[in-house]
Amino acid sequence: MDIIVEKLIKSYGLQKAVDNISFKVKTGEILGFLGPNGAGKTTTMKAISTFLIPDSGNIFVGNYSVTKNAEDVKQNIGYLPENNPLYEDMPVIDYLKFVGELQGISKDGIYDSLLNVIDTCGLEAEKHKKISELSKGYKQRVGLAQALIHNPEVLILDEPTTGLDPNQIVEIRDLIRQIGKEKTVILSSHILAEVEATCDRILIINKGKIVADDTTIDLRKQAQGNDIVNVKVEGGDINEIYEELKNLPGALIVDIVDSENYRFQIDSVPKSSIAKSVFNACVRNNWVLTELIPIETKLEDIFKELTTE
Amino acid sequence: MTKIWIITKRELQSYFDSLMAYILLILFLGFSGFFTWLYGSDIFFIKQATLMPFFNIAYWTLFFFIPALTMRLLSEENRMGTIELLLTKPVSNWQVVVAKYLASLLLIIIAFLLTTPYIISVSSMGNLDMGQVFSGYLALVLFSSMMIGIGLFTSSIGSNQIVSYLLALFIGIFFQVIFQMLGQGLVGLSGHILDYLSTVSHFESMIRGVIDSRDVIFFAGITFLSLVFAEIMLIKKRFA
Numbered sequence: 391m392d393i394i395v396e397k398l399i400k401s402y403g404l405q406k407a408v409d410n411i412s413f414k415v416k417t418g419e420i421l422g423f424l425g426p427n428g429a430g431k432t433t434t435m436k437a438i439s440t441f442l443i444p445d446s447g448n449i450f451v452g453n454y455s456v457t458k459n460a461e462d463v464k465q466n467i468g469y470l471p472e473n474n475p476l477y478e479d480m481p482v483i484d485y486l487k488f489v490g491e492l493q494g495i496s497k498d499g500i501y502d503s504l505l506n507v508i509d510t511c512g513l514e515a516e517k518h519k520k521i522s523e524l525s526k527g528y529k530q531r532v533g534l535a536q537a538l539i540h541n542p543e544v545l546i547l548d549e550p551t552t553g554l555d556p557n558q559i560v561e562i563r564d565l566i567r568q569i570g571k572e573k574t575v576i577l578s579s580h581i582l583a584e585v586e587a588t589c590d591r592i593l594i595i596n597k598g599k600i601v602a603d604d605t606t607i608d609l610r611k612q613a614q615g616n617d618i619v620n621v622k623v624e625g626g627d628i629n630e631i632y633e634e635l636k637n638l639p640g641a642l643i644v645d646i647v648d649s650e651n652y653r654f655q656i657d658s659v660p661k662s663s664i665a666k667s668v669f670n671a672c673v674r675n676n677w678v679l680t681e682l683i684p685i686e687t688k689l690e691d692i693f694k695e696l697t698t699e
Numbered sequence: 700m701t702k703i704w705i706i707t708k709r710e711l712q713s714y715f716d717s718l719m720a721y722i723l724l725i726l727f728l729g730f731s732g733f734f735t736w737l738y739g740s741d742i743f744f745i746k747q748a749t750l751m752p753f754f755n756i757a758y759w760t761l762f763f764f765i766p767a768l769t770m771r772l773l774s775e776e777n778r779m780g781t782i783e784l785l786l787t788k789p790v791s792n793w794q795v796v797v798a799k800y801l802a803s804l805l806l807i808i809i810a811f812l813l814t815t816p817y818i819i820s821v822s823s824m825g826n827l828d829m830g831q832v833f834s835g836y837l838a839l840v841l842f843s844s845m846m847i848g849i850g851l852f853t854s855s856i857g858s859n860q861i862v863s864y865l866l867a868l869f870i871g872i873f874f875q876v877i878f879q880m881l882g883q884g885l886v887g888l889s890g891h892i893l894d895y896l897s898t899v900s901h902f903e904s905m906i907r908g909v910i911d912s913r914d915v916i917f918f919a920g921i922t923f924l925s926l927v928f929a930e931i932m933l934i935k936k937r938f939a
Contacts, residue, residue, distance in 0.1 A: 402939065439787045443937050464789040471787075475780035477709075479716055491705045492788040536784070 391466060391543040391574055392416055393438065397447035400433050407433040409598035410447070415591075417543075420570040422589030423578035426697050430598040431578040432472050435548050438576070439469040451544055465494070468537030472548040474530055478522035482513060482532055485521060486539055493540035503539055511535040511565065527558035534565065545569065547577040551584060563588050582690055596697040609692055617660050621668055622653045622681035634675065638667045653681070702790045703798040710772070710802030719768070720806055727764060727810050731756045735817065748825025753817055754835045754906040761807070761843055762875060766867035768806065769850025770860040772799045773929065778858035782936070792933040796926050800844075800851055807843045811836060831908035838905035841918035842898065846871060848925030855932035874898045874921070 393415040400408040408430040415421045423431050436442040438449050440460045448455055454462040477485055486507060490500050508517055511531040516524055521532060530550065537545060550566065551559045566575065566588055579585050585592055586606050594602040602609060623631050628649055635654055636644045641664060643657040658664035665682055672679040714720035734756040735742055742752050776782035785795060821827050846867070853866040875898055882893030894900065901914040 436783070439783075441783050441787050441937060442939075461789050461791075464787055467787075469784070469787045471780060471783045473780055475784055477713075477781055478779075479713060480709075484712075488705065488709050489788065492702065492790060494789060 391452040392450075393544060393574055393576065394450040395434070395438070395447070396449070398434065398437060398444050398449065399446045400430075400437060400442060400444050406598050408437070408444075411595070411598070411600055412447075413593060413600065413603060415574055415576060417574050418570075418572060419591060420566070420575040420577065420589045422585030422592045423576060423595065424580065424582065424585055424592055424693065425578075425595040426580065429595045429697070431595060432548055434595070435469075435546050435576065435578060436471075439467060439471070439546050440464055441469075441471075465540075466542055467544040467546055468540070468542040470533045470537045470545075470547045470550055473552075474533040476521050476529060476532060476536075479520065481518055481520050482524070483508070483517045485532065486535055489536045490539045495540055503541070506541075507535040507538050510538065510569075512561070527554050530554060530558070530562065534562070538569065543573055545573055545575045545577075547575065549578055549580075551579065551581070559584065582693055594693065594696050601696045602692070617658050617664060618685040619656050619658070619664055619668070620647065620653065620681065620683040620685060621656065621679065622651060623668075623672060624652055624678045624680055626675060626677045628652060630675075631677065634671050635668065638664065638671060640664050640667065655685075703794050703801065706785075706790070706795060706798035707801045707805070710799055711805060714768075714802065714806055720809075723764060723768060723806065724810050724813065727757075727760055728813060730760050731814070732817075742821065748821050748827045750817060750821060750827070750832055750835055751906060753814070754839065757839055758842065758902060761839070761846060762871055763868070765803070765807070765843060765846040766850045766853070766864045766871070768803050769799075769847055769854055769867065770863040771854065772803070772851055773854040773933075774856075774858050774860050774863045777855075777936075782933075786933070786937070792930045793926075796851065796855075796929045796933065800847055800922075800926055803847045803851070804840075804844055807847070808840065811839060828908060831906075834908045834910050835906040837910065838902050838914075841905075841915065842902055845874075845898070845918045845921045845925070848922040848929075852925040852929045852932070855929040 395411060395413050398408050398411045399406070411430070411434060423435070425431050433442065437444050438451070438456065440456045440463050443457065448457060450456075451463045451466055454466070456463050477488075480488070483504065486504055487500060490503055495503050508514055511534055513528070513531055513535060516528050521529060524532065534547075534550065537547070547566070551562050554562060563584065566577065569575070570588075577585075577588065589606065591605050592602065592609055593600060621635075628646070631652065632644060632646060632654070635641060635656060638656075640658045641656050642659060645655045647653040647655050656664060656668070665684065668682065669679060671677075711720075731753060735753040742749075745752065773782070776785065786792065818827070818832055849870050850863070850867040853870065854860075854863040856866070857863065874896065878893045879897035879899055882890050882897060885893060895917065901917050904911060905914055
């Protein structure tokens with residue numbers, strides 16, 4: 391099921407939280423929603439989940455509109471809200487059964503569905519515990535399980551990995567990727583590495599407007615300028631080394647980062663195989679190359695560039 | 700209807716799991732039992748086989764207890780954010796409100812069922828008018844229903860349980876006392892309207908055994924209006 395957001399506008403008082411956003415997510419795609427705090431990520435997701443009613447614009451989930459066919463939309467989406475609210479006084483299995491019944495799963499089907507999500511989300515050992523007794527990671531799994539119980543076509547996950555430890559983050563990510571193969575998934579995060587690791591496509595939003603919408607690879611390419619390497623060369627005079635490096639073919643700017651430890655940063659023309667030239671220069675002069683670190687343009691830099699004035 | 704029942708069932712379960720239900724039942728039975736049988740103008744004092752003392756005590760007991768029962772129904776959902784989960788499931792705002800109303804009402808009805816020994820005891824002492832007993836219990840159910848409606852509405856306003864409790868008492872006291880007092884001082888239409896809005900006259904005629912449609916409509920009307928207001932508060936949140 392595709393999700394189509396059309397000219398969505400939503401204000402809180404005078405402040406426009408979401409300002410005329412349009413985008414489309416195709417079936418089988420995992421879309422990462424990035425943006426600084428207060429950019430409008432949660433508002434957009436709340437609108438897709440039918441919880442918030444937009445000021446103007448429309449959202450379609452499949453052929454259903456959130457304003458006209460809210461019940462059908464609700465039937466087809468699984469939603470994990472921000473901060474993962476749960477009825478803490480209920481045991482896990484009772485809670486999941488309650489959600490399953492609300493989603494209209496029949497009496498015959500409910501136990502299969504329960505076993506299924508408990509298995510997928512790894513809740514087998516915890517299923518009889520009260521939700522309030524669970525650790526944050528397991529609560530998050532319960533949140534995910536309740537979103538998955540009716541096997542929805544569309545998943546809306548608002549910051550699914552906040553507060554988890556690194557191992558749990560990896561597990562939840564794997565889970566999302568696995569689920570995302572046949573479903574449409576939108577997930578928000580402000581952890582860039584996470585979005586990069588999980589999503590096919592990234593949408594960066596700032597102050598209620600979309601500032602970038604591309605695949606991770608293309609976004610990287612777009613921001614990539616010069617190839618940068620950090621090198622450490624020992625066994626020679628620092629000025630000699632500096633001169634030699636500066637005269638290498640392809641080298642644009644050479645900086646002495648740390649003169650005591652003979653560290654340099656070299657900006658070079660892309661694809662000029664600067665590493666090879668550095669190595670050859672060292673061999674020629676009998677210097678020892680002890681470090682050579684290529685610096686990648688990080689998604690962080692793109693993010694920073696797009697979301698600050 | 701099944702959706703409503705699913706939520707009602709959960710709420711009832713939650714009442715019993717959190718001990719709220721047991722505390723309420725014990726307090727209600729203890730309180731009304733004490734004043735009905737042991738203290739003040741109790742049943743033995745008036746030397747008549749009637750449950751009037753019980754109905755009068757229960758009237759005030761319920762007034763203070765019901766807001767305690769309803770105060771967390773929606774305010775807690777607002778505070779925890781679970782309302783967002785609930786309303787993004789295939790249920791309507793109205794279904795949520797009605798389901799929560801029914802859960803409280805069922806608990807109150809359970810409390811009333813536990814007072815059947817009162818009926819048996821009194822009827823063994825003299826000639827108890829069963830019609831009056833029925834009418835009295837109906838009055839209690841209707842009055843409870845109205846208080847639950849008001850409590851549910853005040854619970855829907857914010858995310859603080861205490862505020863919800865106090866606000867319900869504040870609104871309730873208008874119907875209990877203030878409208879009646881104001882109505883006595885006024886003549887003409889406004890006097891009549893205020894008099895009609897006071898619960899006391901409706902309640903008293905019902906516990907005497909008179910079931911008048913005007914009284915039933917009064918309680919049902921206030922209940923319905925309160926539930927509509929609660930629903931409006933839920934809808935308002937989605938436009939915020």
